Amino acid sequence: MRFINPKIDFAFKKIFGSNESREILISFLNAMLYAGEPVIEDLEIIDPYLAGQIFGSKDTYLDVKARINDGKTIIIEMQVLNVPAFGKRVLYNAAKTYALQLNRADRYQRLRPVIALNITDFEMFPNQSEVISRFAFKETQRLFDYPDSEIELVFIELPKFNKELSELTTLTDKWIYFVKNTSNLETVPDTMVAVPEIERAFQIANDTNLSQKDLDELQKQESWIQDQQGAIDLATQQALKRGKSELILRQMTRRIGELSPDIQTQICELNLENLDNLGDAMFDLESVSDLVTWLQQHSRNSTDDI
Structure with missing residues (x-):
């Protein structure tokens, strides 16, 4: 049933x-x-x-x-x-x-x-x-x-x-x-x-x-709600990622100096997990070269997820 x-x-x-x-x-x-x-x-x-x-x-x-x-x-x-x-x-x-x-x-x-x-x-x-x-x-x-x-x-x-x-x-x-x-x-x-x-x-x-007509209408509404919820979840995750990347960029700039546009882009393209990892590793990085090395090690597959 x-x-x-x-x-x-x-x-x-x-x-x-x-x-x-x-x-x-x-x-x-x-x-x-x-x-x-x-x-x-x-x-x-x-x-x-x-x-x-x-x-x-x-x-x-x-x-x-x-x-x-x-x-x-x-x-x-x-x-x-x-x-x-x-x-x-x-x-x-x-x-x-x-x-x-x-x-x-x-x-x-x-x-x-x-x-x-x-x-x-x-x-x-x-x-x-x-x-x-x-x-x-x-x-x-x-x-x-x-x-x-x-x-x-x-x-x-x-x-x-x-x-x-x-x-x-x-x-x-x-x-x-x-x-x-x-x-x-x-x-x-x-x-x-x-x-x-x-x-x-x-x-x-x-x-x-x-009736079949009622079932079709119900399925249509359920699909619409799932699509809308997916869009809301995606927007939420994207906003969270954007906020984290902007915060890390500000903190890294204060710590090791101005970052090139290429490095900024690499940081913004990290997924949420690696953004968190970079936040944890930040105080162990003492120069731009340290950051570049870290990004090279962690940037692979970083864009597979939001």
């Missing part, structure tokens, strides 16, 4: 945002937002597309959008890639969803709260250990709530969730485990079957229940 990856946009929408997903989404949101308590009793899954009302303003495409029983709107985004300005995009989507509730003649009293639930496959807050973080408007010194604190941001950072199946004790644990690990499973774990909504989610995620 194979399951589609809930972290892929298409799969996430299929599982949580389709016509058959209402009970699944209720259970999921209660787990993510209310510690498994049945606060949400009913909801309506609505069109996640947010058109710009002002000519030229930016359109927005969310993964899932729902209006729950108390009138709140919840927008959900599953984000795999740590792209620039993602945090700003979260704020933009939340503020836009809040503002678009009103037409020109509507009174502000009609505004209802918005919760932006963001699930990330990377760490948003690397200095914090909590898997779930919540943000709302508060006074900065005494931390009391703004009277109309109607926009809330919730983040679930999947890399920080490291529980095994045997450690899953809460509904929240089980749903986070589902999102993070389903694509790596071959059968539905017994502990997950105990929750009817999660069992139903596994049924939707079973790739044998998807």
Whole structure:
């Protein structure tokens, strides 16, 4: 048995945002937002597309959008890639969803709260250990709530969730485990079957229940994400290499004097491992000739890797 990856946009929408997903989404949101308590009793899954009302303003495409029983709107985004300005995009989507509730003649009293639930496959807050973080408007010194604190941001950072199946004790644990690990499973774990909504989610995620068109779309999105992640990783490695080579060039110049353009090029063409090696060997090199000898010994195959 194979399951589609809930972290892929298409799969996430299929599982949580389709016509058959209402009970699944209720259970999921209660787990993510209310510690498994049945606060949400009913909801309506609505069109996640947010058109710009002002000519030229930016359109927005969310993964899932729902209006729950108390009138709140919840927008959900599953984000795999740590792209620039993602945090700003979260704020933009939340503020836009809040503002678009009103037409020109509507009174502000009609505004209802918005919760932006963001699930990330990377760490948003690397200095914090909590898997779930919540943000709302508060006074900065005494931390009391703004009277109309109607926009809330919730983040679930999947890399920080490291529980095994045997450690899953809460509904929240089980749903986070589902999102993070389903694509790596071959059968539905017994502990997950105990929750009817999660069992139903596994049924939707079973790739044998998807049409060929759906499978093709899923494969296309997975390939795109892999390409984008590869490009990000390459850019990161190249930036790291460039920074190291520039630092070593400055240090070597201070230590043994001006370096010729040819020697500078040889240093810049070293791979990361040999740049580290040169950094370690730097204080044993006392002249340009010592550096040239070192480069001759270490430059072979140095460009095979970044």
